[in-house]
Amino acid sequence: MKTYEKPRLTPTLLWLMTVASGLIVANNYYNQPLLGLIARDFGVTAQAVSRIAMLTQIGYAAGLLVIVPLGDLLPRKRLIVADFVLIAASSAGMALSNSLYMAYAFSFLIGFTSVIPQIFVPMAAGLAEPKNRTKTIGFVMSGLLLGILGSRIFSGFIGNLMGWRSVFLIAAGMVLVLLLLIIRKLPEVLPEYKGTYGKLMGSVIRFARTEPALQIAALRGALLFASFSTFWTALVFHLSKPPFNAGSSIAGAFGLAGMLGALMAVYVGKTAGKIPYSRLMIGLILVFLAAWGVFLVGGTTYMGLIAGVVVLDVAMQAIHVMNQSSIFSLHPEANNRINTVYMTSYFIGGAAGTYVSGVAWQNWGWHGVVLTGAGLALLAMIAHWSKRGIYNKALA
Numbered sequence: 001m002k003t004y005e006k007p008r009l010t011p012t013l014l015w016l017m018t019v020a021s022g023l024i025v026a027n028n029y030y031n032q033p034l035l036g037l038i039a040r041d042f043g044v045t046a047q048a049v050s051r052i053a054m055l056t057q058i059g060y061a062a063g064l065l066v067i068v069p070l071g072d073l074l075p076r077k078r079l080i081v082a083d084f085v086l087i088a089a090s091s092a093g094m095a096l097s098n099s100l101y102m103a104y105a106f107s108f109l110i111g112f113t114s115v116i117p118q119i120f121v122p123m124a125a126g127l128a129e130p131k132n133r134t135k136t137i138g139f140v141m142s143g144l145l146l147g148i149l150g151s152r153i154f155s156g157f158i159g160n161l162m163g164w165r166s167v168f169l170i171a172a173g174m175v176l177v178l179l180l181l182i183i184r185k186l187p188e189v190l191p192e193y194k195g196t197y198g199k200l201m202g203s204v205i206r207f208a209r210t211e212p213a214l215q216i217a218a219l220r221g222a223l224l225f226a227s228f229s230t231f232w233t234a235l236v237f238h239l240s241k242p243p244f245n246a247g248s249s250i251a252g253a254f255g256l257a258g259m260l261g262a263l264m265a266v267y268v269g270k271t272a273g274k275i276p277y278s279r280l281m282i283g284l285i286l287v288f289l290a291a292w293g294v295f296l297v298g299g300t301t302y303m304g305l306i307a308g309v310v311v312l313d314v315a316m317q318a319i320h321v322m323n324q325s326s327i328f329s330l331h332p333e334a335n336n337r338i339n340t341v342y343m344t345s346y347f348i349g350g351a352a353g354t355y356v357s358g359v360a361w362q363n364w365g366w367h368g369v370v371l372t373g374a375g376l377a378l379l380a381m382i383a384h385w386s387k388r389g390i391y392n393k394a395l396a
Contacts, residue, residue: 007129007187009136016185017124018140021117022147023178027091027110028056029148029371033156033252034164036236041164042100046047046237050358052107053233057351059111064118064344071119071336073200076189079119084179086113088172095168117144118343120337123189125328134325141324144315149255158345175307192333199330203334208341211330216387217323218342222349224288228316229353230373231295234361238369243300257306278388281322285381288315294375299366
């Protein structure tokens, strides 16, 4: 009987997973610069249309909970290929939606299926040499984050030029092209877990209940991504009002400023071991809070918004890499399940942030959004500070 040998993480394989992560995660964010166009098409309010972004993130959280743990149970290439087909079908369905409620349904399905990057990240971490794990995570995350930010530029431009439906049709086509590369180039990685799906999900719950380092990382990530989503959901509405009076292409172009965050993800991977973990995390959350101060003072100017976006994205992505680097060292054989706990919490936070952003904008305008985002970030700081001793002990 032929023994299974785990594939080696070659530069080509790392690049394939990085590019694929970016292109797939982009599906979750195409809708954000398009919300104004979709609202006009369906004749609905900003609060109603913002549920499209919220449901995409809820779908993503559900996919993380249901699909990502299967990476520890099923051959990963087979799982990835099947999911790619579902992503393409969901995007095509969104493009053909003829009512807001159909758009709600397909937005949920887009989020639910577009979780493959959260299989690629632990997959790359597991194939990497232990000494290169943080650096490898940072590299894959840089592609993922460029996909998030680039998606806003792409959808804002295409939506303004060709209409919002064209964005989702083109997205479906790109997924099918990428699927051909995955079939040809991605090696099969067999699971180490030998139990049933029920036991697998039971172990997810056990990790969530018993790992203090995972618990605080999940809570911190959820609160900060809620804050982050508060800004990006409201931005398109803020820019559509005086003094900007700008369209979706301008809102999407703000992704260019945020791309510095993706570069920061790689930098953190190289420097994480040089500064005590808790001290570095506190510093990054303070930087994140400072971004909201910039939005409060300069949020009515392009210069203020651009400066705030750069600071916000740099801090957010650096914190995300730090979180994942720490949790993947807890149980390397269960990285997909560990990541399920963290990322499910993360996107529940994002969905909550999207919802409260719509409410804050509808009722209190830009200053209400800023105070909401800053308040969520402050809660993250309080959570980290109160549990820093437990977290450091868990990492020791």
